[in-house]
Amino acid sequence: MMKRRRLEEYFIDNYIEIFRRMKDCDHGNGDSLNPYHLEGSVWNHTQMVLDTLGAETNSTLLLAAFLHDVGKPFVRVVEGDKVWFSGHTGRGTMEAIDIVKNVKANLDDFSDANTVYVLNLISLHHLFFNYLLSEITEGAVRKLYEKLKRFDYAFVYLLHKLCLADRRGRLTTTGSDCGRIVRLFSLVNSLLYSAYQNPLKDREYTNEVIFNVGIPYSGKSYGSAGYRENYTVISRDNLITEKFKQCTYNEAWELVDHDSLNTELLDNLRKAVRNRENVVIDMTNLSRKSRNTKRCMFPPSYKKTANVYYTGLSIVRSRVGKRTDKYVSWSVVERMMNSYSTPLYDEFDEINFIVQ
Numbered sequence: 599m600m601k602r603r604r605l606e607e608y609f610i611d612n613y614i615e616i617f618r619r620m621k622d623c624d625h626g627n628g629d630s631l632n633p634y635h636l637e638g639s640v641w642n643h644t645q646m647v648l649d650t651l652g653a654e655t656n657s658t659l660l661l662a663a664f665l666h667d668v669g670k671p672f673v674r675v676v677e678g679d680k681v682w683f684s685g686h687t688g689r690g691t692m693e694a695i696d697i698v699k700n701v702k703a704n705l706d707d708f709s710d711a712n713t714v715y716v717l718n719l720i721s722l723h724h725l726f727f728n729y730l731l732s733e734i735t736e737g738a739v740r741k742l743y744e745k746l747k748r749f750d751y752a753f754v755y756l757l758h759k760l761c762l763a764d765r766r767g768r769l770t771t772t773g774s775d776c777g778r779i780v781r782l783f784s785l786v787n788s789l790l791y792s793a794y795q796n797p798l799k800d801r802e803y804t805n806e807v808i809f810n811v812g813i814p815y816s817g818k819s820y821g822s823a824g825y826r827e828n829y830t831v832i833s834r835d836n837l838i839t840e841k842f843k844q845c846t847y848n849e850a851w852e853l854v855d856h857d858s859l860n861t862e863l864l865d866n867l868r869k870a871v872r873n874r875e876n877v878v879i880d881m882t883n884l885s886r887k888s889r890n891t892k893r894c895m896f897p898p899s900y901k902k903t904a905n906v907y908y909t910g911l912s913i914v915r916s917r918v919g920k921r922t923d924k925y926v927s928w929s930v931v932e933r934m935m936n937s938y939s940t941p942l943y944d945e946f947d948e949i950n951f952i953v954q
Contacts, residue, residue, distance in 0.1 A: 599653060601657075601660065601707045602648055602660065602664075604705055604707060605660065605661070605664055605701065605705065605707070605708065606664075608701060608704065608705055609664070609697070609701075612700065613697060616668065616671070616693070617641070619671035619672075620639065620640045620641040620644065620667075620668065620670075620671055621639055621640075621641040622639065622671070623639055623640040623641075623670055623671040623674055624638055624639050624681070625637075625638065625639070625640070625643070625681060626638070626681060627676050627679060627680075627681050630679035630680075630681075632681055633770060633771045633772055634768065634770050634772055635768055635769070635770070636768070636769035636770060636771065637768055637769045640667050640670045640671060643667060643767060643768055644663075644664060644666075644667060644767075645767075646766075646767035646768060646769075647663050647666070647763045647764055647766075647767030647768075648660070648663055648664060648763075648767070649767060650762075650763045650766040650767050651663060651763055656756075657707060657708045657709075657710055657711040658711045658712045658715045658716055658719070658756060659719070659756050659759055659760060660708075661698060661701060661708055661711050661716050662715070662716045662719035662720055662723075662756070662760055663760055663763055663764075665690065665694045665697060665698070665716070665720055666690065666719070666720050666723045666760060666764060667686065667690065668690045668693050668694055668697070668720070669683075669685070669686035669687060669688070669689035669690025669691070669692075669693055669720075669936075670683045670686045670690070672686070672689045672693065672932070672936075673685045673686045673689050673936055684936070685935075685936030685937060685938075686936075687720065687721050687722070687723065687724060687938075688721065688884070688935060688936055688937060688938030688939060689932075689935050689936045689938075690720050690721070691717050691718075691720050691721040691908075691938060691940075692813065692911060692935040692938065693911065693935075694716070694717060694720055695717065695908050695909065695910040695911065695953070696910040696911055696912050698711070698713050698716050698717065699713065699910060699953075713908075713953050714908070714951045714953060715752075715753050715756065717908055717951070717953075718749075718753065718757075718940060718951070719753075719756060719757055719760050721938070721939075721940040722757060722940055723757070723760050723761060723764055725742070725745070725746075725757065725761075726742075726757070726758060726761040726779050726782060726783070727761065727765075727775070729741075729742055729782060730775045730778050730779065730782070734778060734781060734782055734785070738782075739782065739785045739786055739789070740789070741944070742782070742786050743786050743789040743790065744943065744944040745942040745943060745944045746786065746790070746942070746943065747789075747790065747793060747943050748943045748948075748949070749943070751790060751791075751794065754783075754786070754787070754790060755787075758779065758780075758782075758783035761779050762776055762779055762780070765779060801901075801947070803899060803900060803901035803947075804874065804899045804900075805874055805875070805876050805877075805899060805900045805901070806829075806876050806877075806900060806901040806902075806903060807876070807877045807878075807879065807893075807896045807900050807901070807902055807903070808825065808829070808877070808878045808879065808903045808904075808905055809879050809883045809889055809892070809893070809902070809903070809904045809905070809941070809946070810822060810878065810879065810880050810881065810882075810883060810905050810907065811882070811883045811884060811889075811904050811905065811906045811907065811941055812882065812883075812884075812906065812907030812908075812909065813882060813884065813907075813909075813914065813931055813934045813935055813938070814882065814914075814926040814930070814931055814934065815909070815913075815914045815917040815918055815921070815926070815931070816907040816908075816909035816914060816954070817907055817909055817952075817954060818880055818881075818882075818905075818907055819833070819880055821905060821907070821952070822878050822880045825876075825878045828876055829875075829876040829877060829878045830870050830875045830876065830877050830878070831877075831878045831880050832863065832866050832867060832870065832877060832878070832879055832880065833879075833880040833881060834859065834860075834863055834881050835847065835880075835881075835924070836880075837859055837862060837863060837866075838850045838851060838854050838859065841854060841859075842854065846923070846924075847923060847924040847925070848924070848925055864892075864895070867879075867892060867895050868895060871895060871896060871897065871900075877896075879892055882934055883904075884934055884937045884938045884939065885937045885938075885939050886939045886941075886945070889904075889941070889945060890945070893945060901947050901948065902945070902946045902947050902948075903946060903947065903948045903949070903950070904941040904945070904946045904948070904949045904950070905950050905952060906940070906941060906949065906950065906951045906952065907952050907954065908951055908952065908953045908954065909953075909954040910954065913954060914931065915928075918931070
């Protein structure tokens with residue numbers, strides 16, 4: 599309990615505004631209660647989730663549980679008698695980067711927390727729930743396995759523990775899915791264990807396509823520079839500036855025909871595939887849908903890699919004012935944070951998470 603208390607005190611002392619927003623962020627709206635969260639505020643739910651965890655909970659899971667819904671106050675939308683939190687996992691992941699780094703640096707109890715694990719636990723804490731809407735079938739288990747198959751076993755175990763804590767730490771009229779979460783994890787775990795015991799030979803690829811994944815100002819283009827010698831870097835922003843060389847990026851954005859630009863971008867990708875070029879797609883690529891549009895153009899002979907940039911918002915904000923060649927408003931950056939969906943292994947052969 600002391601470990602948890604120190605975390606709460608540090609958070610309230612250093613992130614008072616986020617703490618207040620979590621306390622004020624109700625899952626319902628006035629007299630219209632949310633049947634999934636009768637406990638009221640996000641802070642109440644967070645406390646109940648933490649209450650379900652044992653005193654010996656490791657630092658990674660405790661920190662992820664504490665921050666798992668930190669994105670909700672930023673995305674809350676009321677429509678009639680309904681309250682929606684669409685995008686809260688992506689937003690929470692981005693908001694948590696600096697918090698996790700600072701907690702680790704200032705609280706000895708949490709110095710051993712795995713930063714990437716914490717961020718991915720936050721972003722994926724609803725993943726198991728998506729497979730509980732109907733009967734647990736062999737096909738559903740296989741789909742979930744394909745998404746998780748190259749994550750560390752320790753991470754998948756913590757993910758199911760967080761899902762259980764999230765479900766137990768609430769008041770609801772919709773019933774408990776805890777038994778089904780345990781069963782689903784058990785079935786997926788059997789497939790993971792079999793794969794770990796009998797690993798397949800590494801596949802040989804002739805080429806590689808790398809998807810940069812990250813919000814504006816996260817360092818994607820800087821990271822792409824290291825690939826330019828052996829890779830063709832394809833960037834929508836570069837296409838825009840090349841067409842209007844005498845204009846600023848923002849002026850060019852207003853002038854360009856975006857439909858024809860999208861067609862040209864896809865044509866460039868097709869050309870690269872025809873020429874069997876290695877490719878870096880230097881775009882935000884934040885949503886699964888936006889990635890799939892481009893990913894499906896590359897044949898199985900291409901290794902598909904995602905480089906995910908987890909850059910703290912303090913760094914991102916500092917870069918917003920320094921860039922003279924391009925300006926993206928903070929409201930646009932926020933909207934993009936909300937759209938973030940963690941790349942999974944049914945999309946990519948390799949995923950690298952780069953924390954800055």
